[in-house]
Amino acid sequence: MTDRELMWRIAGGSGDGIDSTSQNFAKALMRAGLCVFTHRHYPSRIRGGHTYVEVRADDAPVRSRGNGFNFLLALGDSFARNPQADHDTIYGNEEVKPLAENLDELNEGGIIVYDEGLLDEETLAAAGVDLEARAEENDWHVYPLDLRGLAREHGREVMRNTAGVGATAALLDMDLDHIESLMEDAMSGEILEANLEILETAYESVKADYEFTHDWRAPTGDHDEQQVLMSGSNAIAYGAMDEGCRFISGYPMTPWTDVFTIMSQHLPAVGGVSEQVEDEIAAAALALGASHAGVKAMSGSSGGGFALMSEPLGLAEMTETPLVLVEAMRAGPSTGMPTKPEQSDLEHVLYTSQGDSTRVVFAPANIRESYEQTRTAFQVAYNYQIPVVVVYDQKIQGELRNVDEAFFDREPNPDLGATLTEDEIAEAAHHSSGKFQRFRHDPENGVSPRSIPGQQGGRFLATGNEHSPEGHISESPTNRVAQVNRRLGKLDTIRSELDERDHSHQTTHGPADAEYGIMTWGSQQGTVFEAVDRLREAGHSVKALGVSDLMPYPEAEVTEFVESVEECLVVEMNATAQFRGLTQKELGRFGPRLASLLKYNGEPFEPREVVEGFETSIDGESTLPHESMKFVPAAGD
Amino acid sequence: MSVFSAIDDDREIDQEEFTPGIEPQATWCPGCGDFGVLKALKQAMPDVGRTPDETLLVTGIGCSGKLSSYFESYGFHSIHGRSLPVARAAKLANPGLEVIAAGGDGDGYGIGGNHFMHTARENHDITYIVFNNEIFGLTKGQTSPTSPKGHKSKTQPHGSAKDPVRPLSLSLTSGSSYVARTAAVNPNQAREILAEAIEHDGFAHIDFLTQCPTWNKDAKEYVPYVDVQDSEDYDFDVTDRREAADMMFEAESKLHEGEVLTGRFYVDGDRPSYGAEKRAVGEMPEEPLAERYFDEDAEWERSADLLHHHR
Numbered sequence: 001m002t003d004r005e006l007m008w009r010i011a012g013g014s015g016d017g018i019d020s021t022s023q024n025f026a027k028a029l030m031r032a033g034l035c036v037f038t039h040r041h042y043p044s045r046i047r048g049g050h051t052y053v054e055v056r057a058d059d060a061p062v063r064s065r066g067n068g069f070n071f072l073l074a075l076g077d078s079f080a081r082n083p084q085a086d087h088d089t090i091y092g093n094e095e096v097k098p099l100a101e102n103l104d105e106l107n108e109g110g111i112i113v114y115d116e117g118l119l120d121e122e123t124l125a126a127a128g129v130d131l132e133a134r135a136e137e138n139d140w141h142v143y144p145l146d147l148r149g150l151a152r153e154h155g156r157e158v159m160r161n162t163a164g165v166g167a168t169a170a171l172l173d174m175d176l177d178h179i180e181s182l183m184e185d186a187m188s189g190e191i192l193e194a195n196l197e198i199l200e201t202a203y204e205s206v207k208a209d210y211e212f213t214h215d216w217r218a219p220t221g222d223h224d225e226q227q228v229l230m231s232g233s234n235a236i237a238y239g240a241m242d243e244g245c246r247f248i249s250g251y252p253m254t255p256w257t258d259v260f261t262i263m264s265q266h267l268p269a270v271g272g273v274s275e276q277v278e279d280e281i282a283a284a285a286l287a288l289g290a291s292h293a294g295v296k297a298m299s300g301s302s303g304g305g306f307a308l309m310s311e312p313l314g315l316a317e318m319t320e321t322p323l324v325l326v327e328a329m330r331a332g333p334s335t336g337m338p339t340k341p342e343q344s345d346l347e348h349v350l351y352t353s354q355g356d357s358t359r360v361v362f363a364p365a366n367i368r369e370s371y372e373q374t375r376t377a378f379q380v381a382y383n384y385q386i387p388v389v390v391v392y393d394q395k396i397q398g399e400l401r402n403v404d405e406a407f408f409d410r411e412p413n414p415d416l417g418a419t420l421t422e423d424e425i426a427e428a429a430h431h432s433s434g435k436f437q438r439f440r441h442d443p444e445n446g447v448s449p450r451s452i453p454g455q456q457g458g459r460f461l462a463t464g465n466e467h468s469p470e471g472h473i474s475e476s477p478t479n480r481v482a483q484v485n486r487r488l489g490k491l492d493t494i495r496s497e498l499d500e501r502d503h504s505h506q507t508t509h510g511p512a513d514a515e516y517g518i519m520t521w522g523s524q525q526g527t528v529f530e531a532v533d534r535l536r537e538a539g540h541s542v543k544a545l546g547v548s549d550l551m552p553y554p555e556a557e558v559t560e561f562v563e564s565v566e567e568c569l570v571v572e573m574n575a576t577a578q579f580r581g582l583t584q585k586e587l588g589r590f591g592p593r594l595a596s597l598l599k600y601n602g603e604p605f606e607p608r609e610v611v612e613g614f615e616t617s618i619d620g621e622s623t624l625p626h627e628s629m630k631f632v633p634a635a636g637d
Numbered sequence: 638m639s640v641f642s643a644i645d646d647d648r649e650i651d652q653e654e655f656t657p658g659i660e661p662q663a664t665w666c667p668g669c670g671d672f673g674v675l676k677a678l679k680q681a682m683p684d685v686g687r688t689p690d691e692t693l694l695v696t697g698i699g700c701s702g703k704l705s706s707y708f709e710s711y712g713f714h715s716i717h718g719r720s721l722p723v724a725r726a727a728k729l730a731n732p733g734l735e736v737i738a739a740g741g742d743g744d745g746y747g748i749g750g751n752h753f754m755h756t757a758r759e760n761h762d763i764t765y766i767v768f769n770n771e772i773f774g775l776t777k778g779q780t781s782p783t784s785p786k787g788h789k790s791k792t793q794p795h796g797s798a799k800d801p802v803r804p805l806s807l808s809l810t811s812g813s814s815y816v817a818r819t820a821a822v823n824p825n826q827a828r829e830i831l832a833e834a835i836e837h838d839g840f841a842h843i844d845f846l847t848q849c850p851t852w853n854k855d856a857k858e859y860v861p862y863v864d865v866q867d868s869e870d871y872d873f874d875v876t877d878r879r880e881a882a883d884m885m886f887e888a889e890s891k892l893h894e895g896e897v898l899t900g901r902f903y904v905d906g907d908r909p910s911y912g913a914e915k916r917a918v919g920e921m922p923e924e925p926l927a928e929r930y931f932d933e934d935a936e937w938e939r940s941a942d943l944l945h946h947h948r
């Protein structure tokens with residue numbers, strides 16, 4: 001972070017094009033050589049209501065949302081107007097929300113552009129917004145512009161977003177080149193011409209007609225790598241496809257739908273199949289059936305849908321059918337808050353389904369890890385014949401970041417893992433009756449290689465009941481113990497294989513000899529790392545650890561980290577400290593050193609909140625600046 | 638040697654190949670109708686020229702689910718009600734496989750009812766055998782979705798207040814392209830219908846009446862059994878949906894009135910299977926998905942090829 005960074009927030013109603021506008025703006029900033037990061041906030045409704053997207057950009061790397069924001073483009077909610085009645089009749093004060101609801105987090109000295117064509121002073125006053133007073137108090141620079149009128153005049157009213165972007169560029173003294181070339185990529189004909197005209201007119205008129213009261217300019221950057229702007233969903237989908245996944249089945253549920261739709265769009269073109277089915281039980285069962293028949297397959301859902309998948313998940317464990325499931329967390333319990341992130345499904349993904357869990361769980365922390373760990377998930381699933389769950393949340397799902405294009409330029413992997421050819425089946429272990437021993441007790445690494453239906457001589461029965469080496473139902477105590485030990489033993493082998501890889505997905509940040517530690521998992525990693533930078537600037541001796549492998553748990557790495565510090569604060573987005581609980585269970589004796597900073601209001605942490613939480617924790621006081629957070633001291637305190 | 642050479646295996650097949658060599662004796666009760674399904678299926682396989690290695694039998698849970706233990710082929714003994722989704726995907730993954738799904742009336746018309754409806758709607762090329770004995774057997778005699786109204790059991794001691802599911806009509810309206818009913822007491826008809834269903838290109842549903850000698854003794858007393866194809870009293874066109882629907886309605890009404898109608902109720906040989914439809918709209922490649930992984934010449938596109946959208 002630098003003091004030049006741009007934290008631009010565009011706010012409006014759902015369906016007003018906030019998403020596409022912000023995406024293009026972020027891309028334009030990326031093309032201008034900046035590092036970008038977006039944060040998306042939206043309600044669970046199709047049109048109208050209050051939605052915003054933040055685009056943070058800087059010449060230094062940005063890895064989380066910022067502390068508040070410094071530029072607000074408030075467009076009003078065009079769907080608040082009643083089309084049945086007079087065009088200017090609005091429902092309640094919804095139209096004011098994009099302005100009114102964003103003021104609390106706007107930083108001192110920030111810029112406001114609001115659509116005068118939608119929100120006049122009278123409307124604002126009626127809604128109880130005294131913009132003038134608040135602007136004065138916070139040293140805000142306010143530019144009311146008739147974006148709606150301008151758009152109407154040169155094209156269509158819906159193009160007011162474009163006018164807003166033009167105004168932004170003028171106020172921040174940015175070049176229009178990248179924005180224009182993106183528009184040219186995305187549209188053509190009259191629509192393109194109208195948009196370009198609106199963009200330029202807004203730009204010119206703001207430059208010509210307004211006296212700027214601010215002197216702040218957009219940052220400039222010089223990234224020379226070829227960059228691409230990706231979401232976590234893109235990264236998971238591409239990781240799966242690069243790893244040879246050619247079958248996906250699912251049922252729509254926010255926020256999982258994103259990965260599902262991306263895969264559905266691309267799979268047929270690369271010779272794969274996507275199936276939208278009747279429910280999530282079917283979705284996971286289909287993936288299981290496809291995998292059993294020799295295809296790399298994936299399914300997924302969000303909390304409530306994943307609950308339905310617990311049956312097929314257990315069946316995959318017992319039948320040792322490779323399977324990758326993704327779980328996109330949102331706030332729970334039950335349907336909870338459909339469009340808000342939370343990290344409260346951790347225990348659900350670790351322990352759902354009957355019996356002792358023989359599964360692997362990964363929790364990517366960012367776009368790069370989303371791609372890498374999805375690839376690893378398939379390798380582990382197919383090499384070890386085990387279900388692997390990739391758990392992430394609505395935050396990673398929707399955030400856009402720039403990544404070097406070369407990062408994705410890797411060889412695809414069609415290897416089906418521990419699977420035999422017909423020649424190998426002929427040589428493999430068979431029962432004296434000639435029956436292929438699919439689940440033999442004593443294979444290397446606990447993995448008994450499988451045959452695929454249709455292969456000569458490889459017949460076996462896969463069953464959810466405990467079974468003999470040939471796959472027949474068996475309740476023999478000796479067989480039972482041998483099979484359980486073999487299945488559970490795979491987890492140890494997987495842990496050591498993951499440890500031997502070139503790079504670990506447990507990431508440390510900060511000096512090795514720091515006095516205090518902050519630990520987190522999944523999507524909050526970037527925020528925590530930025531908080532550590534800020535804390536260190538403020539003189540604290542602190543470092544951080546982001547954990548992205550959850551089961552098997554990276555006991556050695558976490559132990560080393562926790563042992564090396566005085567006390568460790570665990571930061572996570574849930575109310576019951578689920579990751580701290582897991583860590584205490586895995587590490588036992590270090591439990592008393594762990595304190596918790598929790599947030600569960602539907603918003604991810606901002607770096608400053610982690611900073612404040614850390615300061616609270618080392619002061620030993622349990623008062624926090626925000627009521628949305630909870631501090632739970634270490635048991636040893 | 639090819640990857641799935643069993644699929645090209647077209648030698649003479651003996652039904653004894655479908656008898657497993659090593660597993661324990663069937664745990665079904667003496668006199669159970671399930672023996673009839675097993676026997677008919679073993680007989681039908683040589684009739685259609687399918688070998689154990691090219692056949693995948695997916696079963697649910699319960700007495701019927703044990704079919705995959707006593708029938709030699711690739712087997713997947715899944716979970717209660719879920720045989721169809723597993724079977725569907727296996728067929729999509731490798732269309733060369735002969736995929737047969739089987740389960741009981743609770744499994745297929747109760748807990749798996751939703752999957753039944755959708756599998757029929759999509760017309761997957763699989764054969765689905767529902768062992769219908771109108772009772773939950775393995776859980777010891779509770780009322781099932783096909784038990785007659787008024788049926789008394791430990792869980793409905795006052796007599797069930799529910800009308801039974803109408804499996805044939807449900808199957809037809811859901812979209813099955815082949816619907817038949819046969820019974821364990823009609824071994825010759827059962828064998829013929831099974832062979833026909835397996836050869837049918839589309840979703841073939843067989844409501845297979847089985848008796849439960851332990852929990853539903855009444856089911857044995859279904860007399861007389863009338864074959865609708867053999868009887869002059871029941872002349873209808875099996876390819877006509879409306880006539881088939883009328884016939885099914887009659888069969889389902891008479892089931893508990895002392896006359897059991899069996900035979901083919903609906904056959905649509907023209908409707909393309911789901912796999913064919915999916916290929917036709919470009920949602921599925923021509924070559925079997927499962928073969929790709931064994932094909933050294935297969936080209937694997939990379940995500941890097943898609944990145945231009947993200948620049």
